Every structure is written in structure tokens, then in C-alpha cells.
Amino acid sequence: MLKQVIEVMDLLDSAQITGSQVSEYLKKRGIQEVSVKKIKGEKGGTDFIKIKVPGTRGKTAGRGAPTLGVVGRLGGIGARPEQIGLVSDADGAVTALSVALKLADMQAKGDRLPGDVIVATHICPDAPTQPHKPVPFMGSPVDIATMNRHEMDPEMDAVLSIDTTKGNRIANWMGFAITATAKEGWVLRVSDSLLDVMETVTGRPPRVCPITTQDITPYGNGIHHLNSIMQPATATDKPVVGVAITTEVPVPGCGTGASHPTDIEMAARFCLEVAKQYGKGVCSFYDESEWANIKARYGPLKQLQTLGNQGAQ
Numbered sequence: 001m002l003k004q005v006i007e008v009m010d011l012l013d014s015a016q017i018t019g020s021q022v023s024e025y026l027k028k029r030g031i032q033e034v035s036v037k038k039i040k041g042e043k044g045g046t047d048f049i050k051i052k053v054p055g056t057r058g059k060t061a062g063r064g065a066p067t068l069g070v071v072g073r074l075g076g077i078g079a080r081p082e083q084i085g086l087v088s089d090a091d092g093a094v095t096a097l098s099v100a101l102k103l104a105d106m107q108a109k110g111d112r113l114p115g116d117v118i119v120a121t122h123i124c125p126d127a128p129t130q131p132h133k134p135v136p137f138m139g140s141p142v143d144i145a146t147m148n149r150h151e152m153d154p155e156m157d158a159v160l161s162i163d164t165t166k167g168n169r170i171a172n173w174m175g176f177a178i179t180a181t182a183k184e185g186w187v188l189r190v191s192d193s194l195l196d197v198m199e200t201v202t203g204r205p206p207r208v209c210p211i212t213t214q215d216i217t218p219y220g221n222g223i224h225h226l227n228s229i230m231q232p233a234t235a236t237d238k239p240v241v242g243v244a245i246t247t248e249v250p251v252p253g254c255g256t257g258a259s260h261p262t263d264i265e266m267a268a269r270f271c272l273e274v275a276k277q278y279g280k281g282v283c284s285f286y287d288e289s290e291w292a293n294i295k296a297r298y299g300p301l302k303q304l305q306t307l308g309n310q311g312a313q
Contacts, residue, residue, distance in 0.1 A: 002262070137227070148234065
């Protein structure tokens with residue numbers, strides 16, 4: 001998928017790029033269902049883009065194959081005027097859009113997946129930055145609740161949430177890692193199915209990015225979060241797994257020249273292979289019988305999907 005990754009990086013590396021331009025690019029390659037919404041916030045605006053690639057046995061075809069959501073999380077693809085060029089934080093958008101572009105090219109060659117795939121992200125070349133330790137984070141012109149509202153879709157039966165995860169001291173290797181599955185306030189065990197796919201794609205032992213209960217609570221509660229990778233889990237009762245693009249040392253999200261096409265390609269290829277297997281029903285994000293036991297014994301922890309006691313300090 002390196003061809004698609006390079007194309008997307010070149011497309012997004014522009015001070016004038018818009019969601020409409022990305023939409024037209026995808027449509028020329030054969031994608032038919034693309035929507036773009038420009039949303040303005042207190043710190044500027046961004047273009048949310050959502051792409052549906054119908055499967056042969058998916059909901060669009062009136063059949064029952066499950067739908068995979070591929071969400072590219074980020075504050076922005078650029079931090080102009082402070083920084084010139086594509087920032088590290090753009091990796092989530094680049095990965096997600098590369099998956100969409102690859103699916104378009106596959107369909108043109110006669111290969112269609114069984115299930116529908118919905119790809120969502122947003123395009124903002126001039127996002128703000130914000131302080132964070134050990135390195136600064138990218139901010140966003142809109143809040144997380146707005147992102148979830150426009151990037152999540154009720155048709156998604158499971159979600160891969162892709163996010164640059166380089167500004168930390170706990171997931172320190174070049175490439176990408178996956179998280180445990182989050183569902184309804186629970187951090188479940190890491191999916192064996194996804195570990196299998198990861199081993200096949202990378203040809204090496206799987207790497208897992210540690211997350212905590214704090215990471216699956218919404219932004220805005222005053223609690224530290226690794227980053228926004230698990231924020232989709234606050235907006236759905238479907239299983240969410242993070243795909244973290246990582247480095248050996250902490251790298252700021254607003255850093256330029258810090259995106260590694262080969263690492264993005266590997267993460268995108270992982271998402272594509274999961275989409276193939278998930279649509280066929282041979283890849284699961286969690287053990288359903290174990291989940292039933294958890295619910296029977298302890299119940300869901302949906303309070304963790306909210307801001308909780310808002311009177312707390």
C-alpha cells in the first residue's frame with residue numbers, strides 16, 4: 001500500500017487542502033459515497049470527511065456482513081502558520097485515507113470485500129497546538145464531542161481508531177501497536193484475532209500499546225489521557241481498538257518531517273487485512289461469551305463513557 005500512502009501524503013501536504021479536494025480525489029478513483037462537512041469551532045474550522053465502501057455482502061447490499069469503521073484521529077494535519085508542512089499528528093488521517101484509496105483501487109481491479117467499510121477523519125491544515133508532557137500535542141479547532149459526532153457512524157459494528165501515539169514514554173518502538181479492546185466502559189483483553197493479523201502483516205511478534213481506564217473516559221474531565229486514540233469508545237457501545245503509530249522516542253504531534261511512510265503503510269495494511277477478515281466473520285474484537293459473563297456478573301460501566309460527577313474537582 002506504499003503507493004497509496006505516498007499519494008495521500010502528497011495530497012495532504014498543502015496549506016490550501018480541503019475536504020472537498022480530498023473527496024474529488026477519491027471520487028476520481030471510483031469511490032462513490034463520500035460526504036464532507038465543514039465545521040467551525042472556537043479555534044478555527046475543519047472538514048470532516050466520511051467514506052463508505054460497500055461490500056458484496058454488507059448492509060448496503062441488504063445482507064448481514066458486519067461493517068468495520070476505520071477512524072483517523074488527529075487534531076490537524078498541519079499547524080500553520082507556526083509549522084510549515086505535514087505534521088506528525090497527520091498520520092491518523094493519512095492511514096485512514098490510504099485504506100480508502102486502496103479499497104477504491106482494489107474495486108477497480110475486481111476485488112471487493114464482503115462487508116462495508118466506513119472510513120472517517122477530518123482535514124485541517126492549520127490546527128492550533130497545546131501544551132502536554134513530555135512533548136506538545138496538537139490541539140484541534142473543534143472539541144472531541146464534535147469529532148465523535150461527525151466521525152462515528154451507527155452502522156459501524158466495530159472500530160479501528162488510528163492515532164499518532166508518539167508523545168509518550170510507554171509505547172516506544174518504530175511502527176505501530178494495537179490496544180486492548182474497549183467496550184461500554186470496560187478495557188477488555190487484547191483480541192487474539194487482531195494479534196494474529198498483526199503477526200501476519202508485520203512478520204514479527206505483536207506489539208501492544210498499554211491503555212488505562214483513564215484513556216477510555218471523555219476528554220474534558222480533567223484526567224490525564226495518553227492521547228485521543230480511545231475517544232471513539234466514549235461515543236459507541238461497539239468495540240473499539242486503537243491502532244497507535246509509534247516511535248522510539250517522544251516526538252511532538254506538531255513536529256514536521258516526522259511521518260514515516262513505511263510505518264503508516266504497515267498500519268494501513270493491518271487495517272485493510274482486518275477489514276477483509278472481519279467482513280468474513282473470522283476476526284473478532286472481543287470474546288462474546290466472555291463479555292456475556294462480564295455483563296452478567298458486573299454489568300457495563302457506561303458511566304465511564306460520560307464526564308461523570310461534574311461537580312468533582
